[in-house]
Amino acid sequence: MLSVENIPSRGSEPRKTNFPVKTGLCKAGKEGETTDLHQGEASVFWVWLALGILGGAFFLFVLALVVLYFYLAIRFMHFLVRVFQEKPLFIVPRGQPITDAEDVTFPTDDGLHLRGCYLSSKAERRRGVILFGLEFGSNRWACVEYCRFLVENGFDVFAFESRGQGESETRTGYEPLQWVTDFEVSDVRAALSYLRSRSDADPKGIGFFGISKGGSAALLAAATEDYVRCFVTDGIFATRTTMVPYMQKWIAIVSDRYWLQKAIPRWFYALFARRALWLLGSKSGCRYPHLERALPRLAPRPLLMIHGGGDTYIKPEMAKDLFARAREPKELWIVEGAKHNQALQAAGDAYRQRVLAFFQKHLDSVPESGPGLLARDHIPRQDHAQGWTAPSRPAVPESIAKER
Numbered sequence: 001m002l003s004v005e006n007i008p009s010r011g012s013e014p015r016k017t018n019f020p021v022k023t024g025l026c027k028a029g030k031e032g033e034t035t036d037l038h039q040g041e042a043s044v045f046w047v048w049l050a051l052g053i054l055g056g057a058f059f060l061f062v063l064a065l066v067v068l069y070f071y072l073a074i075r076f077m078h079f080l081v082r083v084f085q086e087k088p089l090f091i092v093p094r095g096q097p098i099t100d101a102e103d104v105t106f107p108t109d110d111g112l113h114l115r116g117c118y119l120s121s122k123a124e125r126r127r128g129v130i131l132f133g134l135e136f137g138s139n140r141w142a143c144v145e146y147c148r149f150l151v152e153n154g155f156d157v158f159a160f161e162s163r164g165q166g167e168s169e170t171r172t173g174y175e176p177l178q179w180v181t182d183f184e185v186s187d188v189r190a191a192l193s194y195l196r197s198r199s200d201a202d203p204k205g206i207g208f209f210g211i212s213k214g215g216s217a218a219l220l221a222a223a224t225e226d227y228v229r230c231f232v233t234d235g236i237f238a239t240r241t242t243m244v245p246y247m248q249k250w251i252a253i254v255s256d257r258y259w260l261q262k263a264i265p266r267w268f269y270a271l272f273a274r275r276a277l278w279l280l281g282s283k284s285g286c287r288y289p290h291l292e293r294a295l296p297r298l299a300p301r302p303l304l305m306i307h308g309g310g311d312t313y314i315k316p317e318m319a320k321d322l323f324a325r326a327r328e329p330k331e332l333w334i335v336e337g338a339k340h341n342q343a344l345q346a347a348g349d350a351y352r353q354r355v356l357a358f359f360q361k362h363l364d365s366v367p368e369s370g371p372g373l374l375a376r377d378h379i380p381r382q383d384h385a386q387g388w389t390a391p392s393r394p395a396v397p398e399s400i401a402k403e404r
Helices: 025-085 140-152 182-197 212-222 239-254 258-263 266-284 291-298 316-325 343-347 349-362
Strands: 002-005 016-019 102-107 113-119 128-133 155-160 206-211 228-234 303-308 330-335 381-383 388-390
Touching (some): 206 212, 239 266, 239 316
Parallel strands (some): 206 228
Antiparallel strands (some): 102 113
């Protein structure tokens, strides 16, 4: 508080008046602004420090993954590739030739010739045409055991051998394994083209029935083929979905570093598998397509997936994972106790009845007395693939009729 003398008026004595004067106002304001500025600079510093620590930690994490990847590649990649190339140890069914079935040869887009057989039903009305996909290593005549009941109930069946299988030609430098490549997918497309080219082709489209590798290859091809109207599969598998669980087992066998087995995430195994498949494909000139991506594109066409509950090669959990990727309408039937590709032997008549009912519902959609029925004509038809004239729609093969 300061005492200020007022200027006296003329004739009066000077007097003092006390009032506050904020002489420190400007100084105090500058100090407050300086304090706020220091606090703001401190906040920015701590933010950048935190970001730097997080960035450094992320960089170290990525660097650790890169080092781990190259360590695993150098240490185990050759082992993974070798295991991937090994063929499974199980008995593959092989059928015997049927003399009165159509023995077919048809071309692929890359100039190979594949072998197939066409089984015609003797029913008065054809209920549909079914393309059958063979399991790895079997021949075209193996379809008889799986499809006899379909032929007896009015369905025609066409089975074929992919390149390098049975009597079909093979591509130089390519040896087929149990894994599906784009070559097998291309062969399925060639089979579909052949069925379309026949003079007795079904304009409504066809159904598909496939086992293991043959089923997986056809689903990949049918993802972009509307000519296939419905699907039954038994024991199908996807390459990557199958590889990752096996890789987790393999590393436990070849490495005693248990901390490493627990530390590696599942997605890292998938990344490692992608590299292994690229190496294999580069040697054979092929690619390994993703069945996981194709399954959602099958809808709205119906799918029936059959799988063995006792399958130790492709475990039921793997089948359920694939089934979850497909869209409705879909059905999953786990046959209890059945090993890989053994659901028919385990379920017997229940298997046949369920497959037949599926095709009757989804493929034989034309009423018995309605228009558009494909009656049995008796005029010769031309086999477009071979260029020879065959009797029209022969009766059920003798070897099948004898077993009735």
